[in-house]
Amino acid sequence: MSDLLSVTGLSITARVGHDDISLLDDVDLEIRKGRIVGVVGESGSGKTTLARSVIGLLERNVRVTAGSISLSGEQVVAPGVDGTARVRGSEVGMVFQDASRSLNPLMKVRHHLAEVLRRHVPDISRADVERRSVEVLEQMRISDATRVLDSYPHQLSGGLRQRVAIGLAVVTRPSLVIADECTTALDVTTQTKVVGLFRTLVDELGIGLLFVTHDLMLASDLCDSIAVMSGGRVVEQGDALQVLDHPEQEYTKRLLAAIPSWS
Numbered sequence: 001m002s003d004l005l006s007v008t009g010l011s012i013t014a015r016v017g018h019d020d021i022s023l024l025d026d027v028d029l030e031i032r033k034g035r036i037v038g039v040v041g042e043s044g045s046g047k048t049t050l051a052r053s054v055i056g057l058l059e060r061n062v063r064v065t066a067g068s069i070s071l072s073g074e075q076v077v078a079p080g081v082d083g084t085a086r087v088r089g090s091e092v093g094m095v096f097q098d099a100s101r102s103l104n105p106l107m108k109v110r111h112h113l114a115e116v117l118r119r120h121v122p123d124i125s126r127a128d129v130e131r132r133s134v135e136v137l138e139q140m141r142i143s144d145a146t147r148v149l150d151s152y153p154h155q156l157s158g159g160l161r162q163r164v165a166i167g168l169a170v171v172t173r174p175s176l177v178i179a180d181e182c183t184t185a186l187d188v189t190t191q192t193k194v195v196g197l198f199r200t201l202v203d204e205l206g207i208g209l210l211f212v213t214h215d216l217m218l219a220s221d222l223c224d225s226i227a228v229m230s231g232g233r234v235v236e237q238g239d240a241l242q243v244l245d246h247p248e249q250e251y252t253k254r255l256l257a258a259i260p261s262w263s
């Protein structure tokens with residue numbers, strides 16, 4: 001099976017004053033359909049830079065200096081090449097850390113979904129917007145879809161808001177979803193439910209999921225494989241159980257040793 005996402009030798013720098021500082025250095029990563037890849041590492045290790053590079057949401061002082069990113073075999077990112085606008089929101093969905101911030105407080109859920117669908121599905125009918133909106137909320141295991149469609153974000157619980165945000169990321173039926181610390185703001189019970197939902201979605205829809213987290217426990221529950229990042233490099237990667245149960249790198253061992261309940 002060919003890779004859905006293929007990151008090869010990716011190096012990224014940021015211009016700060018007169019200097020170029022390295023954010024990512026020779027990063028390789030692959031995701032196949034139906035698989036969840038966790039990107040873990042301490043704060044500042046480069047996880048968000050990697051996630052954002054796939055959808056072209058890097059800041060203006062940041063540029064790709066080497067390597068490439070391909071989606072389903074087609075190159076979208078390379079030095080001087082940025083084809084991410086073509087795939088962002090359609091081929092690749094994104095779920096951010098704080099659902100409240102990715103939802104407009106003045107817009108009902110119905111309008112959020114309609115806006116995304118109209119942007120990415122040309123000529124979609126009103127009836128289809130309604131049908132797909134209800135369908136995606138049901139996929140998010142939201143039982144009272146009509147009430148939620150007619151709600152403003154602040155009328156929903158944090159967990160429900162995050163499920164709506166995930167719904168917005170998948171309503172266009174992307175092949176890849178990127179979730180960046182998207183459970184960090186949730187309490188542990190809600191986190192567990194969202195993680196369970198991701199697993200079901202990946203299995204049901206056959207999408208690939210890039211799951212960025214600093215939480216190794218969470219990654220071990222959810223991910224099929226794991227890439228451990230430190231200082232802008234992937235220092236270790238492979239099957240999740242293998243990496244977490246038999247880490248080869250000192251850095252991974254230290255990360256694991258920092259978790260009190262890890263044994």
Ligand SMILES: Nc1ncnc2c1ncn2[C@@H]1O[C@H](COP(=O)(O)OP(=O)(O)OP(=O)(O)O)[C@@H](O)[C@H]1O
Nearest residue numbers: 014023042043044045046047048049050059061062
């Ligand atoms: N536009 C930028 N200009 C300068 N430095 C940047 C820029 N973006 C990121 N960095 C730096 O690059 C490093 C990696 O940042 P990044 O946000 O990718 O890490 P992270 O692993 O996602 O961290 P966190 O878990 O805290 O979000 C950090 O040291 C950060 O300060």
